[in-house]
Amino acid sequence: MFYIHHPKCRAPLHIVEDCVFTRLRYLKLLYEDKTDDFDGKFEYLFENSIHDNVGHFTLRLIASTSLELRRFWLIRERKLLRHRLDHLLPRQIHRLFRKILRDAKTYEYGSSLYIKNALIIFSTSFLQPQVFAHIAEKEHDNACKLYSCKIYFQSVPDLIRERKIDLNNGYAIVSCSMWKIVLESLFNTMIEHEYKYLNIDMKNIIEMDPRLNLIHKKVRAQLLEEENFRGTITATNIDIESKKFPLCMQHLHRVLRDRHRLSHYARFYYSLFLKECGMELESAIHYWRNEYSKPHSCSSGCTHDWQTSEKKFVYSIRHFYGLEGGRKNYRAPKCEMIQRVIPGPRYEGGCPFKNFEPTALAHLLNDCSITDDIKDQLIKLGKNHPEKACGLFCKNVNNTDKEFIICSPVQYYSNTINLSNQR
Structure with missing residues (x-):
């Protein structure tokens, strides 16, 4: 669900394409608050499944070809993450924190130490038994600050910019009521950092592969609908x-x-x-x-x-x-x-x-x-x-x-x- 590492698998081209466009349709409906209208293959959207990972990472690669595509896709992908977080059961939340902690320890992407440390500190803090039991309560107050942890302010720049989080000596203070908001922000920072680190013309690389190039053209046509005529x-x-x-x-x-x-x-x-x-x-x-x-x-x-x-x-x-x-x-x-x-x-x-x-x-x-x-x-x-x-x-x-x-x-x-x- 948090997509730190890409999947190691093989999939036929028609399955990859199906995963991508199923995900696109769902992201579009989710953004418009019309998920009840989705009639596609839900099995391609099951969290942590091969199909879910293939759809996400293929779109992530294609979105890197332009700033326009990246913004369009990332806004919707963030909304999907928040939608999923809002519907997780306590045991699923616990499993998510453990997976983030495990994957973050092997996360290396250029000068990504501040992101890596933030993910580790965040997951470790909220996995503490008393803290986790507290945030898993149904009556957990949206303004509660009983428990908190500190992460590097560079890891949540959007929350700093919008003044949604407190700062103290260069650290962002993550209160227990903000864990979903902060996790969404960390997800965004991780992907944005990845794009900056790559800093190469991904469009040319994709165009050299006729399979990816075909999917890229179809994705661009769907993502930017009315803007195609620009x-x-x-x-x-x-x-x-x-x-x-x-x-x-x-x-x-x-x-x-x-x-x-x-x-x-x-x-x-x-x-x-x-x-x-x-x-x-x-x-x-x-x-x-x-x-x-x-x-x-x-x-x-x-x-x-x-x-x-x-x-x-x-x-x-x-x-x-x-x-x-x-x-x-x-x-x-x-x-x-x-x-x-x-x-x-x-x-x-x-x-x-x-x-x-x-x-x-x-x-x-x-x-x-x-x-x-x-x-x-x-x-x-x-x-x-x-x-x-x-x-x-x-x-x-x-x-x-x-x-x-x-x-x-x-x-x-x-x-x-x-x-x-x-x-």
Whole structure:
């Protein structure tokens, strides 16, 4: 379950592939809290089984080919670990601690001594009979600090960064109520350290093996779903690309160009949309710098400017890209989320079809290449069926016979890019 050492076994290629994609399906459903929908081979997910190990370590190898894949996979793998920890029986927890202790003693990966020692100290401490009996109690308090141990602070950098753990003379204090959180953090640190230690182009190595390369391509297609189409949005071509955006993002783009400012949530949603549609970090910084360096005419309450708040803006953009703060993999909002937030004086976003007044929606549609009949249909359809209205808008703007029901702005842009590529 903790995957310190890779398995020593042989498995046919079709079994390896089956293990990988069974695990991928389960990780996806777990991340979306829909595990009840899983109908795959549960035997490939039994903790400590050969199939479970093969699935994990193959994905671990493939995820090393890019930072993007690594983050995407590791977030879900961490959630799987926590999910399992929450459902373990006391005897299974005891067995897990003993296995971690045994495997940690032979763990060698570059300058990994601090991780090795942290795992040994952690396991040894919580295997003490009185301590283990205490944490195994059903009524164990989530804030209990009766027992604790000290590990090197370098072994839990994410908890230090988020101030979730106490520090004392260079040591992180692990209270008995935090054992699951700390174990999850140690798991993350171990894998991140492994990737840093390798520090080689794993993508080229995988591409040299046709078997792994085939699995790698399939995994990338599934892991990054909507991001497969990733376009070439830059600070210089965004005005042209914005014509391919859904109406909600076209609206935010126009507001930003006109006022040179957006309210917090509008900027947040628009930034995540651009990120998932292919805008690179440096291009994003250039784009927002260009707008926020200009005088504003904003009524949303945002009066910041780039000249006096550059560090804050750069940090914020890097945070959206998962490079600062909790390094969370923020995703662009789905239509459902956008529709829930009502536009007002402090927020200029929202779904034009669902949230805008008919006159405001008509004004937006006037700038689009659609007939008056279609415009009237969109206004009537929008309030009760905004996804269908957006699909009809996509169909007519792109002059296609294909039918769409839009669920997210990224999906809309993906459809438009695919239609453009087919012409």
